[in-house]
Amino acid sequence: MLLSPLLAWVVPEYLLYIGNVLMMDAMLALGLDVLLGWSGQFAFAHIAFFGIGIYGTALLDMRAGVPFLLGMPLSALLAAAIGFVIALAAIRLRDVYLALATFAFALSMQWLIRTWDSLTGGPDGLRIAAPALFGIVVGTDRRAFVPMAMLLASMLAAMLHLTRSVLGRSLAAIRDSEHAAAASGIDVRRSKIAAFTISAFCAGVAGGSYTLFGSFIHPDDLGIWQLVQVLTMIVVGGSGSIGGVLLGVGLIGVLPELLRLAPAQWLVWQELAYGLILMLTVMFLPLGLRSVLRRNLRTTVPPRTRRGTPTMEHTAP
Amino acid sequence: MTALFSIRDLGMRFGGLLALDRFAMDVAPGSIHALIGPNGAGKSTVFNCVSRFCTPFAGDIVFDGRSLLAEPPHRIVRLGIARTFQNVELLDRMTVLENVLVGLTSHVPRYIDFLPGARRIAAERHAVRQAEETLDALGLLDWRHATAGTLDFGRQKVLDLARALASRPRLLLLDEPAAGLRNREIHQLDRLLVDLARQRGITIILVEHVMQLVMSVADRVTVLNFGHRITEGPPEAVRGHPAVVEAYLGRDAHA
Secondary structure, three states: OOHHHHHHHOOHHHHHHHHHHHHHHHHHHHHHHHHHHHOOOOOOOHHHHHHHHHHHHHHHHHHHOOOHHHHHHHHHHHHHHHHHHHHHHHOOOOHHHHHHHHHHHHHHHHHHHHHOHHHHOHHHOEEOOOOEEOOEEOOOHHHHHHHHHHHHHHHHHHHHHHHHOHHHHHHHHHHHOHHHHHHOOOOHHHHHHHHHHHHHHHHHHHHHHHHHHOOEEOHHHHOHHHHHHHHHHHHHHOOOOHHHHHHHHHHHHOHHHHHHOOOHHHHHHHHHHHHHHHHHHHHHOOOHHHHHHHOOOOOOOOOOOOOOOOOOOOOOO | OOOOEEEEEEEEEEOOEEEEEEEEEEEOOOOEEEEEOOOOOOHHHHHHHHOOOOOOOEEEEEEOOEEOOOOOHHHHHHHOEEEOOOOOOOOOOOEHHHHHHHHOHHHOOHHHHHOOHHHHHHHHHHHHHHHHHHHHHOOOHHHOOOEHHHOOHHHHHHHHHHHHHHOOOOEEEEEOOOOOOOHHHHHHHHHHHHHHHHOOOOEEEEEOOOHHHHHHHOOEEEEEEOOEEEEEEOHHHHHOOHHHHHHHHOHHHHO
C-alpha cells in the first residue's frame, strides 16, 4: 500500500539512470582508492582527472568528430599523462601537504574549465551531444546501461588483477610502512608514480563514461562537494578493498536519490549529512563497514600443533 | 680476514646535531658484530645510512667492495643487505604471509605483472612456497593468514625478522631484536642468531641494549657514543672498558 506511489514514481528508465550513475561512481571511486586505500596517498586531484575525462571525450566528439571508442581512451590517456606529471611533483610530498597540493590542482583545473569558455562553454556549462557506439546513438539511460556495465566490468577485472599483482602488493606495503617497503626492495618512487597514473586513468574513464548517458556538464560539478561524495563512498565502504568500495558506492550513491523523496526544505541538509557520515565513519570505523563484516574472518588464527624444529616458537600469551 | 662490510669515517648531521662523527667499523664475514651504546648514540642512524634513508655528508659505506652511497634505498636488499626495525615496521594491514612475500620482492622480476597468467601464477606459487618455508622455520606458519597487526608483540618481532630473512641476505642488520621480549624469547633469539651466523653463514650486525644477549652471541663489539666509536673488541674486553662503564653507568660507578 505504502509502496505503490513509490513504484509508480520509480519508472524503469529512472532505475537505469541510478544504475548508470552508480556504475560511473564505482569507476571513479575504484580509481581514487588505488591512491587512498592501496598506496595510502592522500591525493585529491582525482576530480580534475574526472573532468578531463568528461570534457575531453565530449569535446573530441563534438568539436573534432572523434568517436567515443577512440575519444574516451584518448581522454583517459591525457588524464593519465597529466597524472604522471603531477606524480613527479607529488611524490616529494606527503600527508596534509600532498592533500593540499593535489586539491589545489583540482581547483585550478576547475578554474581553467570555467575560464576557457571558447572551448568548454565556461560557466554556462556544456551540453553534451549523445555519442554513437558502432553507429548507434547512445545518449539515453537505457542504451547506455550495457556499455556502462561493460566498462565497469573491464575496470573491475583490471582492479582484481592489480590487487593480485606485485605492484598491488608493493602499494599496500608502501601504505603500511614506506621504510619496510623500501628496505624490502620496493622502488617507492616508481610505485607511487604508477599508482598516480593508474588512478588518473581510471578517473578519465569514469569521466568519459558520463558522456554515454549524461547530457550536460558544468564546472560546478567538479568541485569539493563531488570529491567529498567519492571520499565518503570509499571511507564508508572500506578503503583498500574492491568489495568495500563497491559497498560504499552502493550505500552512499543511492543516498541522494532517497533524499529526493524527502521534503524539499530538507535538501539543504544533504551536504551536511555527507560530512557527518564521513566524520562518524572515520572516528568509529576507520576501515569502513567492510571491517565489521570481515572482523570474524581475519583475526589471529589459533595455532595447531605441528612438528618440525621451530627456532623461535611462541605460546599464546 | 678481509671485511665483508666497512663503514669508513662516516659523518652525519641532523641540523645542528652531529649524529655521527668519523664513525668507522669493519665487519668480518660470517661474524656477529654487536653495535652498542646509550640511547641517542647514533646506532640507528648508522643503520639508516646503510639503508640509504639518510645520506651522510662524509665517509663511505662499502659492502663486498662496492660503495652503497651511490645506490637508492630499494637496491640495498638486492645487493644482499636486509634489516629489521627498532619499532617493528610491520605491514600491519597485510597478512603474515603477505609480509614475507614483500620481503621476497628482490627475488621477483619486475616484469612479472606483465607475464601471461599461467607463468605469473606459477611464479606466485613458488614465492608463496618460499615464504611459507621461512615462516615455518620461525614458527609462524600457523599464523600465515592472520593480519600482521593482530599478532602479539613477540610474534610481530619474529615477523619483522621473517620479512628480512625472506630476501636471503648475506648481511642482516638487526635493530634491537630483543627489546620487549621475555626472557625465554631472548634465549630463543640467542640460539636463532647463532644458528643464522654459523649454519647459514649470514653476517649479522646487532644493535642491542640487552647485554646478556650481546655478551653471549657477539664475536666483536663496537661501542658508540655521541656519534663516534669509543672502543671495539671482543665482548669480554669491551665489558670492562672504562669508557663503556662510564657511558652505561655514569662517572660515579666507574670511580
